[in-house]
Amino acid sequence: MAKYDEPLLNEIEKRDDDKIFEVEREKLNIPNLNEREVVKHFIHLSQMNYGVDTGFYPLGSCTMKYNYKLMEKVVKNDKINYVHPLQNEKSVQGCLHIIYELEKMLCSITGMDAFSLQPCAGAHGELTGMLIAKAYFESIGEERKEVIIPDSAHGTNPASAKMAGFEVTEIPSKNGKVDMNALKNAISEKTAAFMLTNPNTLGIFEEEIIDIAEEMKKAGAILYYDGANMNAILGKTNPGIMGFDIVHLNLHKTFATPHGGGGPGAGPVGVKKYLEKFLPVPRVCKKNGDYFFDYNRPYSIGKISNFYGNFSVLLKAYAYILLKGRELEKITERAVLNSNYLMEKLRNAGYEVPFYGRRMHEFVLSLSKLRERGIKAIDVAKRLLDYGFHPPTIYFPLIVEEAFMIEPTEDESKKTLDEFADTMKKILHEDEEILKNSPHNMPVRRVNEVMAVRNAILTWNDLKIH
Amino acid sequence: MDEILDYIGVKSIENLFSIIPEKIRIAGLNLPDGKNEREVEMKIKKILNMNKSFFEMPSFLPIIKPHYVPPAVDEIVGRQEFYTSYTPYQPEASQGILQAMFEYQSIICELTGMDASNVSMYDSSTALGEASLMACRIKKRNKILIPKNVFWHKKSVLYNYAKGANLKIVEVEYGEDGKIKTDINEKDVAGIYIENPNFFGIIDDRYDEIEEMKENMDAILIVGVDPLYLSIFNPPSYYGADIVIGEGYLGNYMNFGGPSLGIFACKKEFIRQMPGKIVGATTDINGKRAFCMTLQTREQHIRRGKATSNICSNQALCCIAFLAYVSIMGRNGLQRVAIENMKNAKYMADRLQKIGFRLPFNSKFFNEFVVVGNIDGKKLNEKLFEKNIQGGLPVNEYLKNGILFGVTEMHSKEIIDYAVEKIKDVMEEIQ
Numbered sequence: 001m002a003k004y005d006e007p008l009l010n011e012i013e014k015r016d017d018d019k020i021f022e023v024e025r026e027k028l029n030i031p032n033l034n035e036r037e038v039v040k041h042f043i044h045l046s047q048m049n050y051g052v053d054t055g056f057y058p059l060g061s062c063t064m065k066y067n068y069k070l071m072e073k074v075v076k077n078d079k080i081n082y083v084h085p086l087q088n089e090k091s092v093q094g095c096l097h098i099i100y101e102l103e104k105m106l107c108s109i110t111g112m113d114a115f116s117l118q119p120c121a122g123a124h125g126e127l128t129g130m131l132i133a134k135a136y137f138e139s140i141g142e143e144r145k146e147v148i149i150p151d152s153a154h155g156t157n158p159a160s161a162k163m164a165g166f167e168v169t170e171i172p173s174k175n176g177k178v179d180m181n182a183l184k185n186a187i188s189e190k191t192a193a194f195m196l197t198n199p200n201t202l203g204i205f206e207e208e209i210i211d212i213a214e215e216m217k218k219a220g221a222i223l224y225y226d227g228a229n230m231n232a233i234l235g236k237t238n239p240g241i242m243g244f245d246i247v248h249l250n251l252h253k254t255f256a257t258p259h260g261g262g263g264p265g266a267g268p269v270g271v272k273k274y275l276e277k278f279l280p281v282p283r284v285c286k287k288n289g290d291y292f293f294d295y296n297r298p299y300s301i302g303k304i305s306n307f308y309g310n311f312s313v314l315l316k317a318y319a320y321i322l323l324k325g326r327e328l329e330k331i332t333e334r335a336v337l338n339s340n341y342l343m344e345k346l347r348n349a350g351y352e353v354p355f356y357g358r359r360m361h362e363f364v365l366s367l368s369k370l371r372e373r374g375i376k377a378i379d380v381a382k383r384l385l386d387y388g389f390h391p392p393t394i395y396f397p398l399i400v401e402e403a404f405m406i407e408p409t410e411d412e413s414k415k416t417l418d419e420f421a422d423t424m425k426k427i428l429h430e431d432e433e434i435l436k437n438s439p440h441n442m443p444v445r446r447v448n449e450v451m452a453v454r455n456a457i458l459t460w461n462d463l464k465i466h
Numbered sequence: 467m468d469e470i471l472d473y474i475g476v477k478s479i480e481n482l483f484s485i486i487p488e489k490i491r492i493a494g495l496n497l498p499d500g501k502n503e504r505e506v507e508m509k510i511k512k513i514l515n516m517n518k519s520f521f522e523m524p525s526f527l528p529i530i531k532p533h534y535v536p537p538a539v540d541e542i543v544g545r546q547e548f549y550t551s552y553t554p555y556q557p558e559a560s561q562g563i564l565q566a567m568f569e570y571q572s573i574i575c576e577l578t579g580m581d582a583s584n585v586s587m588y589d590s591s592t593a594l595g596e597a598s599l600m601a602c603r604i605k606k607r608n609k610i611l612i613p614k615n616v617f618w619h620k621k622s623v624l625y626n627y628a629k630g631a632n633l634k635i636v637e638v639e640y641g642e643d644g645k646i647k648t649d650i651n652e653k654d655v656a657g658i659y660i661e662n663p664n665f666f667g668i669i670d671d672r673y674d675e676i677e678e679m680k681e682n683m684d685a686i687l688i689v690g691v692d693p694l695y696l697s698i699f700n701p702p703s704y705y706g707a708d709i710v711i712g713e714g715y716l717g718n719y720m721n722f723g724g725p726s727l728g729i730f731a732c733k734k735e736f737i738r739q740m741p742g743k744i745v746g747a748t749t750d751i752n753g754k755r756a757f758c759m760t761l762q763t764r765e766q767h768i769r770r771g772k773a774t775s776n777i778c779s780n781q782a783l784c785c786i787a788f789l790a791y792v793s794i795m796g797r798n799g800l801q802r803v804a805i806e807n808m809k810n811a812k813y814m815a816d817r818l819q820k821i822g823f824r825l826p827f828n829s830k831f832f833n834e835f836v837v838v839g840n841i842d843g844k845k846l847n848e849k850l851f852e853k854n855i856q857g858g859l860p861v862n863e864y865l866k867n868g869i870l871f872g873v874t875e876m877h878s879k880e881i882i883d884y885a886v887e888k889i890k891d892v893m894e895e896i897q
Binding site for chain 1: 467469470471473474476479482483485486487489490491492494495496497498499500501502503505506507509510511513514515516517518519520521523525527529530531532536538540541542544545546547548549550551552553554555556557558559560561562563565566567568569571572573575576577581582583585586588589590591592599619620622623625626627629630631632671696697698699700701713719720721722723724725726734737743744745746747748749750751752754756757758760761763765766767768769770771772773775776777778779780781782783784786790792793794796797798799800801802805847851856859
């Protein structure tokens with residue numbers, strides 16, 4: 001990775017700084033640079049950033065698969081870039097066709113009956129799903145205030161349930177899976193929903209899902225599927241057949257749209273028939289071969305974002321599904337194969353796998369034994385950077401101490417996995433001081449995150465004061 | 467593949483999935499065979515050909531509008547190091563995007579006059595939802611005042627964000643000038659939301675009155691802004707804003723409505739109540755300047771149910787596009803474009819007045835404006851569409867025969883003249 005002492009934008013030499021317009025605004029400290037300086041600046045910054053194309057990026061729960069260049073090409077088109085969301089429907093039939101078809105594809109893949117593409121991210125989909133649950137119980141005149149969530153869940157689950165106005169009950173896991181007794185004890189007439197990821201965040205398939213769904217049905221509650229781990233089950237099973245009522249997908253995970261340094265993503269929400277009438281407006285419908293927006297949905301929760309979601313992200317996912325078709329199943333097979341292979345290699349290299357057994361698309365190591373040597377998960381993670389690998393997700397899920405959560409995805413070769421495993425083995429035998437002081441070869445050494453919180457320097461003006 | 471299977475001691479791929487109970491197994495996906503890249507590209511091109519872009523059919527719709535994006539912006543956001551990367555949880559491998567995010571926050575604070583900015587909400591509507599929740603957390607009250615004239619999509623999103631926390635949304639009337647009434651006296655108000663320019667495109671420069679209204683009610687003032695507008699008019703900090711939100715469309719495309727980004731900035735005293743990701747400056751162990759995400763104890767991955775928001779993925783790459791745009795334009799370039807927008811809008815409004823439309827509000831406007839004619843906006847739009855023009859947005863719910871137009875630097879004199887001629891033709895046809 002390149003190393004530059006790259007100045008901030010306002011530290012680069014300014015040009016044409018004379019005020020040329022007489023306007024109400026007196027002061028506006030935005031530098032006037034020439035384009036050459038600006039482009040050089042951002043190219044330097046990009047060279048100090050690790051992307052999927054740079055190398056192995058095995059972040060657990062994030063599904064950092066390869067982003068096809070085709071997707072970037074198909075969205076560079078005036079017929080989307082310069083199309084307004086409120087144009088006459090006759091002039092946006094192409095966009096409506098894509099929304100309509102993508103919804104159908106996602107229904108088929110997940111086994112659900114209807115989808116809305118409006119949510120802009122996974123957590124946004126969760127919030128939408130929880131608002132649908134709320135609207136449903138209101139419509140049948142039941143007051144249900146509680147949402148049950150396993151302690152291995154993504155942090156967004158409890159946060160989304162809370163935002164929709166539910167109280168969250170967290171249940172402990174047993175052997176890395178849902179504890180059926182704990183679940184049964186938590187269920188009551190107040191239970192609105194149970195939110196679950198399957199396979200869960202340890203990469204373990206919850207095989208008791210049929211019983212879980214049965215319990216929820218008996219209680220009249222909703223079973224919610226967090227689709228973050230959908231890459232593990234394409235073509236093998238689906239949330240619909242497992243008995244889930246509401247599903248969100250992360251198109252930026254399973255369907256290969258790029259993560260963009262944090263976004264934009266897309267978090268479509270799918271539901272079973274009995275919940276369809278609550279989906280956000282507008283829905284895209286088809287009549288006599290023409291598509292149109294249907295806003296006349298009296299039970300709908302209304303809108304959840306400005307227009308119809310992150311449309312160009314949706315188009316990329318649509319292109320990906322066209323490209324792969326039914327062979328999406330092969331992706332899942334390879335992702336699961338890669339994950340189990342890498343887990344065995346790392347276990348043989350001396351790493352501990354809590355709740356050891358077959359895994360789906362990801363697995364979690366515990367590095368707690370290294371504590372005896374004063375080494376933490378973060379030290380190993382930082383050392384991996386020196387060897388050119390992006391570290392896995394660390395310290396999640398919370399139920400594993402010194403967690404190292406690894407998701408290799410289907411795109412990585414055996415050679416890459418072997419190199420990663422060899423490096424992990426090598427690190428295990430490295431000197432403590434080397435690890436604790438790593439990284440050594442990056443644009444900066446270990447970053448002081450505690451000081452960042454203490455000083456809260458959030459703009460270049462703050463920087464001047466300090 | 468066999469080698470891998472041998473290593474893990476599994477006979478076949480199928481065995482890897484044997485843990486999934488038979489009862490819930492499916493026999494593959496019900497999708498067509500995959501296509502090759504050429505086929506996919508051609509198919510999508512063909513589908514998109516059913517659309518009409520701004521260049522084939524001039525459009526005057528408001529809210530989000532066509533703007534020019536310098537090619538260098540595309541080049542910058544097209545760097546794989548930016549667009550394929552994840553949220554920068556490992557700062558040592560992400561200094562580039564972290565510094566860019568820090569610069570984005572700095573630019574947003576320069577424009578809005580606030581002290582801190584996050585690295586985006588999904589859009590301006592969700593930003594309003596989050597700002598309202600934040601105001602209620604700060605004031606420990608649950609009433610939010612909003613202008614009656616807010617785009618109904620935005621209102622609907624706000625109601626959804628307000629639902630869980632039981633917020634009470636009160637709509638405030640506007641006066642004959644189209645501006646929100648400031649002589650209101652509501653009790654227990656947590657936040658007041660105003661827009662500048664407002665939904666009718668009107669510029670609100672009653673700076674003292676606005677600040678006084680806020681102080682009288684001891685409420686948090688949330689101001690919805692247009693970032694381009696801010697390059698030539700006073701920032702909301704000038705009239706007492708505590709939280710500033712907006713649509714960060716600069717450098718991004720319309721894309722049938724998204725992705726864009728929700729601007730979200732506030733005063734320093736409130737940063738611990740802010741939703742979303744924030745980047746801070748610090749040093750590495752050698753004392754070299756470095757950047758990392760900070761104040762994360764506000765967020766869902768740490769605080770779970772007690773977080774300030776559930777947001778995780780945001781619109782980070784759109785922030786980079788925004789930053790690249792502003793960097794390339796500079797202050798002078800931004801002001802040039804803003805002035806051009808305002809001039810073009812004024813020109814079109816003048817032309818429309820000459821053919822019989824009137825401006826219902828005697829107020830200054832930026833790049834959107836409302837006109838009233840003796841024809842229903844929907845009917846006018848249908849006729850215009852036949853002439854290959856997309857008219858403005860009918861706003862009959864506020865004003866009979868009212869139409870809201872949006873005009874930018876993309877609307878040349880020729881385009882405006884042509885459109886006005888066609889509008890005139892329609893008016894004559896109807897009479």
